[in-house]
Amino acid sequence: MPQPRFRYHPDPVATGSAVPTVEACVLCGIARGWRYAGPIYGRQVDVLCLYCIASGEAARALTGGVDFPCMFTDATDVPPGVPFAVVEEVTQRTPGFVSWQQPSWLYHCGDGAAFLGAAGYEELRAHPDALEMIRDDLHRLGWPADQAEAMLRRMDRSGEPAAILFRCLHCGVHLASWEMVHADVEASVQVLGPGHETTVGRHAGAVGYRTCPYAGRPRIPA
Numbered sequence: 001m002p003q004p005r006f007r008y009h010p011d012p013v014a015t016g017s018a019v020p021t022v023e024a025c026v027l028c029g030i031a032r033g034w035r036y037a038g039p040i041y042g043r044q045v046d047v048l049c050l051y052c053i054a055s056g057e058a059a060r061a062l063t064g065g066v067d068f069p070c071m072f073t074d075a076t077d078v079p080p081g082v083p084f085a086v087v088e089e090v091t092q093r094t095p096g097f098v099s100w101q102q103p104s105w106l107y108h109c110g111d112g113a114a115f116l117g118a119a120g121y122e123e124l125r126a127h128p129d130a131l132e133m134i135r136d137d138l139h140r141l142g143w144p145a146d147q148a149e150a151m152l153r154r155m156d157r158s159g160e161p162a163a164i165l166f167r168c169l170h171c172g173v174h175l176a177s178w179e180m181v182h183a184d185v186e187a188s189v190q191v192l193g194p195g196h197e198t199t200v201g202r203h204a205g206a207v208g209y210r211t212c213p214y215a216g217r218p219r220i221p222a
């Protein structure tokens with residue numbers, strides 16, 4: 001059975017946000033062959049089809065309260081200038097994804113970016129713009145270049161640390177956020193030495209670091 005198209009999440013099966021099932025969706029009662037496998041910030045259900053997410057029925061039906069729509073992605077760090085309708089579609093009518101930290105979407109050119117999935121070093125190498133974005137982050141955090149390279153090379157799409165890859169729907173630039181688990185945070189404290197714990201600790205609290213795509217970054221053509 002064909003699955004609905006999502007502007008901001010082109011292939012939920014490939015990213016692991018949809019998994020096969022023979023069971024029927026609890027909302028529409030239809031066995032679609034796939035169920036949503038990402039986070040639900042609302043009422044939890046076992047089998048939710050992608051059609052009910054696409055139509056907005058899931059966001060309506062699984063709401064936790066009148067003023068609190070069900071969401072599949074957190075609406076944090078949305079850059080100014082992104083229309084509310086875009087944020088609504090990204091958070092309420094697009095399958096989210098599982099990540100180590102609280103997953104949030106990346107935006108570019110005033111629109112939501114397309115989520116491509118988790119990426120390791122091998123996948124990132126195919127997208128030097130995304131790789132450079134993570135390098136810049138590590139540099140800003142004070143990581144020495146050799147340690148930053150070692151961290152990048154340890155990135156593994158099915159483990160951690162992992163990068164989360166997006167592509168801008170307008171200029172085509174690849175964007176990446178990355179996740180750092182506790183072991184890496186401790187490693188970075190060691191690398192930076194005494195006196196840097198405050199900086200590292202702030203990011204340790206978030207268990208990860210997200211790139212702000214609007215942080216003065218020039219647009220890189222595809």
Ligand SMILES: [Zn+2]
Binds near residue numbers: 050
């Ligand atoms: Zn359904």
Ligand SMILES: [Zn+2]
Binds near residue numbers: 109169171
């Ligand atoms: Zn763009």
